[in-house]
Every structure is written in C-alpha cells, then in structure tokens.
Amino acid sequence: MEMTKTNTLSEVPKSSSAQSLDDASDPEGVPNCEDRAGLDAGPPEFTRKAPFEAPDRYSTKSMDQAADAYLARFTLGISPYGLASTFFTWAVHLMGAPGKQVQLVEKASRKAARLAVYAVTAARDPDCQPCIEPLAHDRRFDDGGWKRWPYNLLSQNFLLTQQWWYNAARGVDGVSDREEQVVSFVSRQMLDLMSPSNFIATNPEVATQTLRQGGANLLHGWQNFLEDWERAVSGKLPVGTENFVPGRDVAVTPGKVVFRNRLLELIQYAPSTESVKAEPILIIPAWIMKYYILDLSPENSLVRFLVDQGHTVFIASWRNPTAEDREQGMADYLQAVDEAMGAVGSIVPKRKIHAMGYCLGGTLLAAKAAQMARDGDDRLATVTLLATQTDFEEPGELQLFISESEVSFLENMMWDQGYLDTKQMAGAFQLLRSVDLIWSRYVHEYLMGRRPEMFDLMAWNADATRMPYKMHSEYLRHLFLNNELAQGKFLVGGKEVAISDIDVPVFCVSTTSDHVAPWRSVYKLHLLADTDITFVLTNGGHNAGIVSEPGHEGRAYRIRTIGKDEPYQSADDWAAAVDAHDGSWWSAFVAWLADQSSGESEPPSLGAWSGRYKAEDDAPGTYVFQL
Numbered sequence: 361m362e363m364t365k366t367n368t369l370s371e372v373p374k375s376s377s378a379q380s381l382d383d384a385s386d387p388e389g390v391p392n393c394e395d396r397a398g399l400d401a402g403p404p405e406f407t408r409k410a411p412f413e414a415p416d417r418y419s420t421k422s423m424d425q426a427a428d429a430y431l432a433r434f435t436l437g438i439s440p441y442g443l444a445s446t447f448f449t450w451a452v453h454l455m456g457a458p459g460k461q462v463q464l465v466e467k468a469s470r471k472a473a474r475l476a477v478y479a480v481t482a483a484r485d486p487d488c489q490p491c492i493e494p495l496a497h498d499r500r501f502d503d504g505g506w507k508r509w510p511y512n513l514l515s516q517n518f519l520l521t522q523q524w525w526y527n528a529a530r531g532v533d534g535v536s537d538r539e540e541q542v543v544s545f546v547s548r549q550m551l552d553l554m555s556p557s558n559f560i561a562t563n564p565e566v567a568t569q570t571l572r573q574g575g576a577n578l579l580h581g582w583q584n585f586l587e588d589w590e591r592a593v594s595g596k597l598p599v600g601t602e603n604f605v606p607g608r609d610v611a612v613t614p615g616k617v618v619f620r621n622r623l624l625e626l627i628q629y630a631p632s633t634e635s636v637k638a639e640p641i642l643i644i645p646a647w648i649m650k651y652y653i654l655d656l657s658p659e660n661s662l663v664r665f666l667v668d669q670g671h672t673v674f675i676a677s678w679r680n681p682t683a684e685d686r687e688q689g690m691a692d693y694l695q696a697v698d699e700a701m702g703a704v705g706s707i708v709p710k711r712k713i714h715a716m717g718y719c720l721g722g723t724l725l726a727a728k729a730a731q732m733a734r735d736g737d738d739r740l741a742t743v744t745l746l747a748t749q750t751d752f753e754e755p756g757e758l759q760l761f762i763s764e765s766e767v768s769f770l771e772n773m774m775w776d777q778g779y780l781d782t783k784q785m786a787g788a789f790q791l792l793r794s795v796d797l798i799w800s801r802y803v804h805e806y807l808m809g810r811r812p813e814m815f816d817l818m819a820w821n822a823d824a825t826r827m828p829y830k831m832h833s834e835y836l837r838h839l840f841l842n843n844e845l846a847q848g849k850f851l852v853g854g855k856e857v858a859i860s861d862i863d864v865p866v867f868c869v870s871t872t873s874d875h876v877a878p879w880r881s882v883y884k885l886h887l888l889a890d891t892d893i894t895f896v897l898t899n900g901g902h903n904a905g906i907v908s909e910p911g912h913e914g915r916a917y918r919i920r921t922i923g924k925d926e927p928y929q930s931a932d933d934w935a936a937a938v939d940a941h942d943g944s945w946w947s948a949f950v951a952w953l954a955d956q957s958s959g960e961s962e963p964p965s966l967g968a969w970s971g972r973y974k975a976e977d978d979a980p981g982t983y984v985f986q987l
Contacts, residue, residue: 428769429776437773437780442765446542453534464528471520475513482512492519500557500800505564514556522551538759545760552799566807580809588805595987598822600814606980610816611652613664615979618674618967619703623647623688623696625677625981626703629663631963633670638958639741640672640708644697646719647678650823650984653903654718656816660909662946669950671714672964674704676721680986681828683778689830690724690838694852697728701739703973708964712741714953718906719877720835722748727845729864730857742956744867744949746906747877750859750885751846752839756878762840770836774829782824817907846888859888867952869896869945871905883931886922894921894952897935898945910944917945 431440454460478491486507494501501515529544556562560570560578569577587599604610615629643663645651654675655663666673676697681688704713717725722745729743749755755762774780804810844850848858866889870879879897886893898905898917908915918938922929929937941948967975 425772425775428772432769432773437770438761439763439766439769441769442763443542443546445765446539447546449539450529450532450535450543453532454528457533460532464524467524467527471524475517475520478516479513482509486512491516492523494519500555500803503565505568508564511556511562511564514562518551518556522548525551538763541757542760545757555799557803558799560807563803563807566803569808577809578807581806584805584809584811597819598814599811601819601822603814604816604819606650606652606984607978610657610820611655611980611984612658613655613661613667613979616966616975617677617977617979617981618707618973618975619700620981620983621696621699622685623679623693624700625679625977625983626700627675627677627979627981628707628966628975629667629673629675629979630966631670631672632667633963635960636670636672636963637953638961639711639714639956640674640704640964641666641714641716641953642700642704643673643675644700644715644717644721644725645676645678646721647693647825648720648827649825650820651675651677652980652984653817653820653907655980656820656907660816660907660912662907662909665909665946666950670960671953672708674700676700677981677983678825679983680825681779682826686774686778686829688828690727690834691852693724693831694728694731697724705739706973707967713739714742714744714956715740716744716746717748718746719748719902722746723750723839723845726750726859726862727850727852727857729862730859731852733861733863734855734857735853740864742865742867742953743862744869745882745885746869747871747874747882747902748868749877749881750888751881752843753846753884754878754881755840756881757875759840762836764841767833767836767841771829771833774827774832778829780827780829780832782826817903821903846884859885860890862889863891865956866891866893867896867949868893869898869906869949871898871900871902873899873901874905876902880931883934886928891924892921894919895934896945896948897938908944908946910947912944915944916940916942917948919945919948 474491478488481488486509490512501519505511506515525547526544529547530540532540535543560566566577590596591598613629615627617625618628619626643651643654645654655661658664663673663675679685701713701715705711715725715729717723725743726745726748729740732738732740770780801812804812838844838850842849845857845859848856848860850857866885868882868885870877870882872879874882883895886895896917896919898908899915900906900908908917918935918940920934920938967973
C-alpha cells in the first residue's frame with residue numbers, strides 16, 4: 361500500500377508521472393470460451409460470464425489449475441502468460457512499424473550525443489546542468505556524490521536509457537493503451553533492477569560509507585538481511601512492529617465488541633462527551649488490511665477524533681479468512697454489512713445511520729446503499745466514501761495486474777490454497793512503487809546498514825490479511841474486469857443495482873497521489889450518483905492522505921458540494937475552480953456531519969444488556985489478532 365506523504369497541494373497532477381519521461385526535446389513527443397450453437401449464445405453484448413462456481417478438483421481442468429498454482433509460488437501471483445502475450449503483441453507490431461524503428465534509432469543516437477556532450481562539459485565543470493533530470497518522485501540520485509565522475513555519467517546514462525524505453529513502449533500502432541502501459545511498466549522494473557544505485561561500486565554514497573566504515577555498513581546490512589529472512593520464513597512481522605501492538609499501542613480507543621458473525625466483529629466505542637449526535641456512524645473498512653488504519657495512535661485516530669466530536673461510532677473488524685472460508689463471496693460480505701447495520705439499529709433505535717466505507721469497504725458500501733435504495737430500505741442518513749472507486753474503467757496502475765489472463769491465473773492459485781495470501785497481495789502493491797518500497801529499502805537497510813524507524817502506519821501496513829477465493833474472484837471479475845457496478849449490472853440479492861438510485865447525501869474523499877484509487881477515477885462517482893455529492897481532494901496517498909489528523913504539517917484539501925440538479929463538471933475543471941485550504945479534511949467532514957444531524961441526545965449504552973448484541977470483549981476484539 362502507498363506510504364509516502366505529499367506535502368503540497370499547489371498543483372494537482374494532470375496525468376501519470378510516467379508521461380514526464382517523454383523526451384521534451386523530441387518533437388514527436390510521447391466471448392465466452394464454451395462453444396454454443398446458433399442463436400443460443402446471443403449477441404456478444406448480451407452474454408455474461410457465468411456466476412462463480414467452485415471448480416471440480418477431480419476434473420482434467422484441475423491439472424491446469426494445479427500447474428498454475430505451483431508456478432504462482434515463484435511469480436507472486438503474476439501471470440507470466442499474460443506478460444508474454446503482451447510483449448509478443450508489442451514486439452510483432454514494432455517489427456511491422458519501420459517508421460517507429462527509425463524514430464527509436466534516431467532517439468538513441470540523439471541521446472548518445474547528448475551524453476557525450478555532457479561528459480565533456482562535466483569534465484570541465486562538475487556542477488554543470490545535467491542533460492536529463494530524474495522524475496520528481498525519484499530520490500535515488502539526490503546525493504551530491506552523483507555529480508562526481510564517473511557516477512554522473514552512470515546516472516545520466518541510466519536516466520536516458522529509462523526515457524528511451526518509455527518511448528519504445530509507447531506509440532506503436534495496433535497496441536492498446538493497456539498493453540503499452542504493461543510493456544512500459546515491466547521494462548521499468550527490469551531497468552530499476554540494474555540501476556547503478558543498487559550496487560556498491562556504482563553508488564557513490566554506499567561506496568563512500570563502505571570506505572569510511574571499513575565495511576561495517578555491509579556487516580550491519582547482512583545482519584539486517586538475516587533478521588528479515590528469519591522473520592519472513594517463521595511468519596513473523598517485520599522488525600519494530602512489536603512496538604505497535606493493537607490494544608496496547610494502536611487501536612486503543614475504548615470500546616466493546618457488541619456483535620460478531622463469521623466475517624466481522626462490530627466494535628462500539630465508548631462516548632467521551634456528555635451528549636452525542638443523534639445519528640450513529642458505522643464504518644466499513646477494507647478487509648484487505650486490518651481495520652485499525654482508522655484507529656492508529658491516539659493522536660491520529662479518526663475513530664477517536666469522531667468520538668471526541670460527539671459521535672457514536674461503530675466499526676467493522678474483519679476476520680482474517682483461511683482456506684475454510686474459500687466459498688465466502690461478495691454476497692456473504694454484503695450480508696455481514698447488513699447484519700452490522702441491524703446491530704447498530706437495535707443499539708441506537710429509531711435513528712438513521714451515517715455509513716462510511718474505506719477503499720474496498722467503500723465499494724461494498726456503495727453497492728449496499730444502492731440495493732437499500734432499490735428496495736426502499738431507508739436506514740441510511742448519509743454515505744461517506746474514502747478513497748473508493750465505483751467505476752473501474754480507469755483503475756490506475758492496478759489495471760496492469762488485472763486482465764483475463766491475470767484473473768484466471770489468480771483464480772487457479774487461489775483454487776489451490778483457498779485464499780489470496782498476504783505476500784502475494786503485497787508483491788503487486790510493492791511493484792507499483794518498487795523504487796521506494798523495494799530498492800530504496802534494499803540500499804538503505806542492506807548496503808548502508810541503516811534501519812528506518814518504524815512508525816504506526818508502517819506497522820499497520822505490514823499487518824495484512826488474506827482474501828477468500830470466491831470473494832476475490834467475484835470482485836476482480838465483476839467489478840474490475842466487467843465494471844458491472846458502474847454499468848448497473850452488478851447483482852445484489854439476485855437483482856441489478858444502480859448507483860444512481862442512492863438518494864442520500866454523499867461525502868467522497870480522494871487523494872492526489874493515490875496509486876490504488878486514482879482521484880480522477882474516484883471522481884467518476886459524479887457520473888453515476890444522482891444525489892448531492894460533497895467531493896474532497898486532499899494531498900497524500902491512499903493511506904497517508906486519509907490518516908490526516910488536524911495539525912498534521914503540510915496537509916491541504918479542496919472541497920465543494922455539487923447538487924444533484926447542477927450540471928456535470930469535469931475532474932480537472934473542478935480542481936481548477938476550487939481553492940485549496942490548509943489543514944485536515946477531518947474538520948470539514950465533522951462540519952458536514954453536523955449539517956446532516958437531527959440534533960443531540962444522551963449517549964446510548966454500549967451494546968444491549970443481554971441477547972445477541974450484548975457487549976462482551978473489549979476493543980479491539982479478537983479478529984484483529986488473527987494471523
């Protein structure tokens with residue numbers, strides 16, 4: 361998951377950062393597989409993938425599934441077949457494009473000449489202007505040693521090569537945008553592997569420290585590696601996470617578990633004010649990670665902040681599924697949310713609910729809210745979506761891992777083990793930001809011998825969960841691949857649901873540097889929902905932008921409400937027209953909730969005195985400790 365923090369909102373990015381790799385000096389810039397006869401199959405636009413069905417473990421197909429499952433152990437769940445197919449398509453079309461080949465030869469010659477000119481100039485003046493600058497987020501060559509010979513030539517050659525490959529992957533006739541992005545992404549991963557910053561002899565900072573310390577940094581790095589390896593093979597969390605134990609250091613807001621079913625524990629938090637807002641808040645976090653991202657340390661806990669502002673807060677703590685839960689699907693998770701709403705309604709009777717969903721939990725909540733509106737269920741007062749996509753047509757860089765080949769490969773892998781493992785999930789997220797999450801760590805911890813200090817958000821990020829086979833397959837196919845929720849084709853309770861049916865006010869938060877749910881994709885909610893939408897764009901990433909407590913240095917946000925009768929405004933026009941405010945979006949959210957509240961009342965009891973919703977275990981409950 362994305363961990364970096366962006367400290368300015370002065371400019372909203374208008375495109376992928378990879379586009380800046382295009383050479384500014386170059387003028388050219390940058391069916392269903394089952395056979396059916398006759399009319400039985402119907403027109404292609406009316407055919408649908410069959411609903412999830414557990415495969416027969418004793419069919420001949422199980423041979424293919426077993427082979428994929430075995431191979432996936434070495435590829436972290438990434439399909440080599442899909443990558444091979446994409447690269448073959450790109451290579452064949454490039455072979456048939458002599459104009460593109462000439463262009464690439466010309467670019468290579470021009471870049472070689474630029475490097476030669478720079479080498480001569482830098483020999484006279486080491487502080488001369490480089491012939492190419494790294495991307496804004498690339499910090500590998502910040503050290504002053506990269507200005508000295510020969511390190512300056514090594515870094516400049518690497519950056520020019522990286523730029524050339526970006527141009528080689530793009531603009532090939534007959535290759536789709538997604539295929540070009542995959543080729544560019546994979547080639548970037550291979551180049552990052554060979555970056556001069558990754559080797560002792562070619563990294564001036566590492567070489568200097570090695571000479572200065574007589575190799576002690578390498579000894580410390582080797583010790584760090586052995587410690588990490590021992591923890592990995594024994595299933596332990598990374599070094600330092602022992603200082604952030606739920607219930608002791610994080611997730612310490614007082615409360616009780618008031619309901620439990622097979623998939624979730626419902627935690628109700630104790631009030632900290634004499635009176636509370638009449639309507640309770642129910643938070644549905646993503647079950648890809650532990651719930652306490654929203655209840656970290658006391659000073660940056662959104663849950664504690666809401667409680668201190670006079671709200672009655674409930675949150676779902678999801679169970680960490682095992683192979684026994686392989687058949688738990690989207691319908692089961694929707695039913696679990698419905699039961700949680702029933703518990704909240706019983707503990708705080710005759711009051712509507714402010715429902716909040718985060719990431720995948722927000723997508724689930726949006727589908728649930730649409731189903732409730734369709735069926736005339738009026739238990740919701742408002743809906744809040746945090747870093748949540750409802751339209752998956754442009755899901756950002758995650759789409760590089762979502763194709764028919766990749767989903768089938770993942771399904772076969774999960775068929776074998778019954779779930780998607782945490783390591784397999786983390787591998788994809790780390791590759792999205794491999795420079796920061798893989799190679800930077802390798803250099804600093806293993807070559808420099810320096811351990812970064814663990815902090816609460818990093819410790820939470822290491823405390824991952826698994827995903828059930830059936831649920832994850834349905835999620836990838838119906839939402840990512842087929843985009844059924846945005847098209848009004850997603851089934852809940854056997855009938856389609858439409859986001860346009862949601863008729864309660866919506867508060868939607870997105871972040872400028874989100875690699876998981878890009879803000880322009882999140883903004884597409886305006887095209888789907890027919891209700892008042894208060895949209896917030898804050899700086900930061902998928903996690904750090906949401907965990908944005910008041911007083912957090914460098915935080916800023918944009919906010920505007922667009923009524924259901926107002927005309928649509930594009931994402932970029934919206935960003936250009938809305939002024940930025942310094943500070944945390946949390947304060948704006950509390951003010952918005954106050955406007956949606958019907959008043960105040962006495963705090964409700966923690967759970968019921970007896971029966972199904974009797975308060976028993978203290979927060980954070982038991983599910984959060986499942987490994």
